[in-house]
Amino acid sequence: MAKSKTKELAIDGKIDEDEWTQNTEVASNFIMFEPDNGKPISENKKTEVKVVYDNEAIYISAVMYDDEPDKIQRELTERDVFGVADHFAVFINGFNDGQQDYRFYVSSTGVQMDCLATEETEDFTWDAIWQSNVKLTSFGWTVEMKIPYAAIRFPKSKKQIWGINFMREIKRNAQKFTWNHIDTRIGAVLTQSGILEGIENINTPTRLFLIPYTSAYYQKDNFSADKTLKAGLDIKYGINDAFTLDAILIPDFGQTKFDNAILNLQPFEQKLDENRPFFTEGTNLFNIGNLFYSRRIGGNPIVSKEEVESGLGNTESISEYPNTVKLINGLKISGRTKNGLGIGFLNAVTEKTFATIKNTDNNNTRTEVIEPLTNYNILVLDQRFRQNSSVSFINTNTTRNGSFRDANITGLVFDLNTKGNTYNLSGDFKYSSINDSKNYNGIKSFINFAKTSGKYRYLFNGKYTSKNFDSNDLGILFYTDYYSGFVNTSYRILNPTKFFNTLKIEQEVNLDVDNSTNRLQNTSWIQTIVTATTLKLFYFQLGINLLPFETFDFYEPRQTGRFLSIPRKFSAYLEMESNKNNNLTFDITPSVEKFDENKRFSYRIYAGPKYRFNDKLSIGFYTDYTNERNNIGWVDNNDTEIIFAKRNVSTLQNNLTGKYSINNKMTINLNARYYWSYSSNKNFYNLEDNGHLTANNSYNTNKNRNFNSWNFDLSYSWWFAPGSQLSLLYRNYSQEETNIIQRNLNKNINSIFNANMTNIFSISLRYFIDYNSVKTKF
Incomplete structure (x- = not known):
């Protein structure tokens, strides 16, 4: 039950005002969500939450006891990055319809995270304007939050009845507790919220926010230099308590993250x-x-x-x-x-x-x-x-x-x-x-039936897509003209055993069939997946994929009505991650694919360490290497033939990331990526009408490809006020493609750095203006 607030609250994390200490109902008796679902929280880690409100916002305080306060994890990160830290969160559903939560998280270092959550996803690209603060104490830590009504949606009613839940994460033990018990035997989480009552007769202020921005860019490469000054405005207007208008005038996306360019040999x-x-x-x-x-x-x-x-x-x-x-x-x-x-x-x-x-x-x-x-x-x-x-x-x-x-x-x-x-x-x-x-017109349909609760679950679905269905003007769709059937059965443990914290075993069968020929497409699979977390918080996933019959690729020939035969194949991968609480962590994923064809196979290794020097500084590196031997792929069409090649394809990607958090509002980030891939053709073939290949000894056009890409971003971000940000970015990048294969890594690196490198320095300022604050001042 929320209590009406009568006095001002300083959002400082101290929780010492009368609003919190006098006659305010307490939410306590938290229950473990994972890993040991249903286990009550221990007395030495008890958690107490209170809620008050006024016409502007709801206010939440949380007191989290810990018998080992010196072991509370406290990594500093940028906004929306969880890191290795304890967390407190409130999940709000203003319509109490079990469909979507507004989730607000605060870490033990005061970093904010927020998202829109459905049963399928948590969308952390959504950012609201709200306030929070935390304090470490001799008995644990405390949180204060102010969530304006402008940050959430709810009906216009005299008495509000909201769905609500509170969550506490103790990172070192990989434990999450919720106020209202969430039973993991039930697949739906959002429907298991508690109820918040007591918010009555609120007169919410006008929701009008202006976010003007200005940015400046200096760009230079080997041939020219350019200076650019931009300015624009974002507008957010609350039509009512439930509806919002967002408008962007003169947009500027110059500081968005770079795209990871690749050597794309696919038909898509x-x-x-x-x-x-x-x-x-x-x-x-x-x-x-x-x-x-x-x-x-x-x-x-x-x-x-x-x-x-x-x-x-x-x-x-x-x-x-x-x-x-x-x-x-x-x-x-x-x-x-x-x-x-x-x-x-x-x-x-x-x-x-x-x-x-x-x-x-x-x-x-x-x-x-x-x-x-x-x-x-x-x-x-x-x-x-x-x-x-x-x-x-x-x-x-x-x-x-x-x-x-x-x-x-x-x-x-x-x-x-x-x-x-x-x-x-x-x-x-x-x-x-x-x-x-x-x-032309087309249709696409899908139906799915699933058992979504208990240790044993299953689902069945079927799809149909006509040849002329096309959603690519405002959507993205690769495969058409097929029907399919998919089955998934799974078993999971709902509470830890003496070996595992979590365990799930899945068996899948997917069959895609071309509408025109009734041939099985190469997007079919039979797969077993085992996913588990050990008691020492190591994660692994094993996947085994088998396709024991010939399939056909209807897209690789780049010509309607033609298809390529794909032989039987087997593939497997093993993904492993070490305990993320450790200062030094390591991820590694080897995988292999073998075709029922002489010397045709591929392997891939993804691996990388990350080291956390302290709660402010961390650095990570990963390498991703793929080697495809005797791969078969399209290279050309002429007047009468579709030309394929047997080729070797190698791809190497290295990423270096770094983070230094000055405090919970200022962060310096590094992101560097080097990508190199080549495709070396050995023999050429003609595609026959039955999908098989015959030798072409006369084709001699050089269709080899050697591709290099480099990106480097070094940025500083300062959230100097709620919703207001100053950003500085230095970026350089270059890209190079040729048909001359160079297999020496050092020579490729030298080539990309000697290419026409573009350097950009930019500064951007966004300032959040609340109409109500301006109105009050004037």
């Missing part, structure tokens, strides 16, 4: 992570149905460089081809009604983009449109009911100005659970409509 594009805050924060509604791949907005132009080159005259060449399209602005509206209807709308506009073409005879230039002015829309309606089920409608639309391609995708998604969260029935139906030189 490389899927890239989203690092732009506008497209990561609060987008959980838009991700329902997996129809939204935000990198489409402001990504590659729709007209590729190769398409432009194919239309050039004999004396013309491309002098400038932008690889990305500029985002003009974006806005999103999201929230949920009192009756559980979630509504999300996202709109973004990208500018008209040109390639510059030069005539080599007279040096005249002309431009060609490679991306018209484009509008992107997403609409999501998500109805939740019975605290554990939902039905959703999704529509994505891409409209390009002029005669360019347009797309409209509509989906219906359902997720139904029994009252006791014992069984689940879920699925979807999606329909795509493409307006191009040829108009």
Whole structure:
């Protein structure tokens, strides 16, 4: 029961004000969530939580006793990074519908972490504006938190009834305790929250936040130097207590994390992570149905460089081809009604983009449109009911100005659970409509039935995707024109044994069948997975994959209706991680794949140590090496033949990361990546209609590839006020690709560092302005 606050509280972690010491109800008697689920917390580690509120926020205090306070783990990290530290958290569901939590964590060093949580994911890209502080004491540690109503969503009601839970993590013992018991025999966690009552008659302030920013860049390479000054504004407006509008004007993403460029020999594009805050924060509604791949907005132009080159005259060449399209602005509206209807709308506009073409005879230039002015829309309606089920409608639309391609995708998604969260029935139906030189429509559907509780669990699902289903204008989809069946059975221990803290054994069978030929696709597998954590907190996972029959790849030939035979194969991996509480930790994952074909195999080793010098400084390094022997892959198409090659492919990636936390608001981070990969062709073949290969002794074009990439980021970040950040970044990078194979690592490293290296220094300032604070001052 929350108590109304009558006096000011200093959020200093001391918990000595009258609001906390007098007549405030205590939440205690915590129960272990993991590893020994259901075990009461010991008296010498008892935890006491209190909640008060006013018209602006709720306030939470927590007293956490520890009989060995000197052993409390206290690593300093940057925001949203847990590290080796104890934690306290509050999970809030303002609608008490068992569907989504707002989670707020504080570490024993005062570092904040927050996320939007569903049963499937915890989205830590979401950042709220809230306050917290901690204090170490002779008996343990304490926390104070102030969570403004602007950071969460709830219905407009005289009396609020929220779902709530509190969590305490004792890192050195790998133990987590919750106030309201979460029974791990039940698959659903969010439905097992407690209830917070007592918040009544609140008059919440206007939710209007302005975040102006300014940034400056200096960029230099071997040929030119450039200075850029930018300024812009983000706006967050609370339409009501449940709905929020986010708008970004004149966006600047210059300090987002670099993309990990690779040598891509696959028939599909490389899927890239989203690092732009506008497209990561609060987008959980838009991700329902997996129809939204935000990198489409402001990504590659729709007209590729190769398409432009194919239309050039004999004396013309491309002098400038932008690889990305500029985002003009974006806005999103999201929230949920009192009756559980979630509504999300996202709109973004990208500018008209040109390639510059030069005539080599007279040096005249002309431009060609490679991306018209484009509008992107997403609409999501998500109805939740019975605290554990939902039905959703999704529509994505891409409209390009002029005669360019347009797309409209509509989906219906359902997720139904029994009252006791014992069984689940879920699925979807999606329909795509493409307006191009040829108009075409397609469908995609999925249905799943699962037992989601107990030691023994299982699931069955089936999929169907038609040949013409296409969601790639605002989504990402690789495989079409197939149907499939998937079965998973699993056994897990729910409490520790004398050998393991956790243990799960899974058996999976997946069969994908091409619609047109009824041939089995190469995306099929039979797999056994064993995952466990020992009593000494070592983690390992063993996976064994077997495909005991011939399959077919319908994408590697790069031509509709053709396919490549894939022989039987076996693969396995073993992932191992040492106890993360140790100063020196080590991860290693070896894997191997063997085909039923002479001398065709591959192996991979991922390994890396991390050393924590103290609670402020740590450094980590990992290497990832893959060697594929006698790999078979596409290299070329001519007028009559599809050319494949037998090749050796090697890939090496080294990453160096470092962190020095000055305090819980200031951090210096290092991230360096060197990547080298080559593909060396040995023999060439023609692809026959039956999917097999015959020797081609006349093809002699050099299709070897040698690719190097280097990225280096050194950054300083200071959260000098809630929601306000100063960032400094030094970045250098270069990339090089050639068809001359160089197998010597030192020569490749020298080559990339002698290439045209781009150096960038930037500084960015973002300042959070609360309309109510400004109004009060004036």
